Amino acid sequence: MSLMSEISEYGAWQMKGQADAQAIHHAKRAVLDWFSALYPGTRIDPCAQLLKAHHSELGFGRSSLPGCGTVAFAPTAAWITGSVSHAIEFDDIFRDAVYHPGCPTIAAALAVGEDLQVDGLTFLKSIIAGYEISTRIGAAIQPAHYRFFHTTGTVGCFGAAGAVAALAAPGDAGIMGHALSTSASFASGLQQAFRSDAMTKALHAGNAASVGVRSGLGAASGITGANAMLEGEVGFAAALVGETVDWKTVTQGLGEHYNITDMTQKNHGCCGHTFAAIDAAIALRGQGATIDNIAAIEVQTYQTAINVTGNHEPKTAFECKFSLPYVVCHAFGHGAVRLAAFDEQAMSDTQTRALMKKLTLTQASDLTATFPKQRAARVKVTLKDGRELMHFAPHRKGDPEAPLSDQDLNDKFLELVSPVLGDAQAKTLMNQIWSLDQLTLADLKLAQA
Secondary structure (H helix, E strand, O other), X not given: OOHHHHHHHHHHXXXXXXXXXXXXXXXXXXXXXXXXXXXXXXXXXXXXXXXXXXXXXXXXXXXXXXXXXXXXXXHHHHXXXXXXXXXOOOOOEEHHHOEOOXXXXXXXXXXXXXXXXXXXXXHHHHHHHHHHHHHHHHHHOOOHHHHOEOHHHHOHHHHXXXXXXXXXXXXXXXXXXHHHHHHHHOOOOEHHHHOOOOOHHHHHHHHHHHHHHHHHHHHHOOOOOOOOOOOOOOOHHHHHOOOOOOOHHHHOOOOOOOHHHHOEOOXXXXXXXXXXXXXXXXXXXXXXXXXXXXXEEEXXXXXXXHHHHEOOOOOOHHHHHOEHHHHXXXXXXXXXXXXXXXXXXXXXXXXXXXXXXXXXXXXXXXXXXXXXXXXXXXXXXXXXXXXXXXXXXXXXXXXXXXXXXHHHHHHHHHHHHHHHHOHHHHHHHHHHHHOHHHOEXXXXXXXXX
16 A cells, blocks of 8 residues: 555544544644634734735635634635734644644634534544644654755645545545645745745745645545655655655554644744743743843754744844744743733843843754754853853643643633633633534634634
8 A cells, every 4th residue: 555545544534433532632722722823813914914915705605714704715714814823923833743733734624614514523533634644744754854844834735635635525535645645746835934024934834724725625526636746756755855754654653643642832922943942041030040130141952943043133023933032031031922022112122132142042962963853952041140050941841741731721722812802702712612522613603703
């Protein structure tokens, strides 16, 4: 059996078989966390620009644009919600794949699920399938793929297409295979997009979601894809990895262990490559290192973190979210890095900016060697009285080794969603998500919010 056939057989089995209770619970966690990122994302760029660009398409179809009070046809809805949910930088991560699966996968599944009027349990099972397929492909191609490509834009196509095929043709392995194969041809997203102050990075997730919708629905209507698209001599890996890939890791344990149970849910509203250093800074702050008494900061971390977040002079909110010096110094001053860290007053704070000039950022070979499976940082501070304090963060708060609890996710959801929906409506939606396996997607009435 070919690689794509094996993956597709899994996707079909996932929709036909008994739902794994733990996986369903974690799928609810993923959906809750996705909405936590989506709603505040509707209040920042590029949401307004996307709504303006697609104004003639709004108001038609059954797929909602939550937070925007309207609907669209499924591909457009997935394009917009996939992009918007990635904009706020609070979306989930599958660490081993350097990948945010929720934005493309859930955006696509929601758009098609609403259009097909499916029940909540079917929706959750499709998300599990999309997460499982895409996270395994993503982990197999790292770290080589991440040199140039944004995994959420590339591998996200598989997550979205897998979820949509599972909804459009439940239990049909052939359609699943064609959907995945077709989506691979449209996988895209270059890292240069998030090394500048541009809106493009968020669009990578939306494009992957839209590709997944079109590929999945197309396959269900008879469009065929190339079966060897992943491992073929001019296929996905040859073009986007450039190294030999151990594809056996993709299918080992399929259906036995679910990667959706090993997600990282963000505790900070910025790039995940900065999190270990932020956690260390917060720990040192608790030991007495404050923005007023620090003479010097040394951060040691892995090379990719430096490549992506080594900006010492960020000017915009987007740049600050991808500036390890900024977010670490903000954490020393405030004890957290939430949405308020990126308003104009916080970004121009003179104490934070002065502290950034005292921070040095260096690569640690041992931490680089364990990327992407471990995201660690060491932070040492020298205080003005000469004392030195150091903290090593081997993992990030929110990683599988230190997961956010269900209550943590509830608190995060209410913090981020209540300002958009209001307290009462946010609490109602939160409770509905935890009961989604007993409801239909229509019960959520998302287009009205």
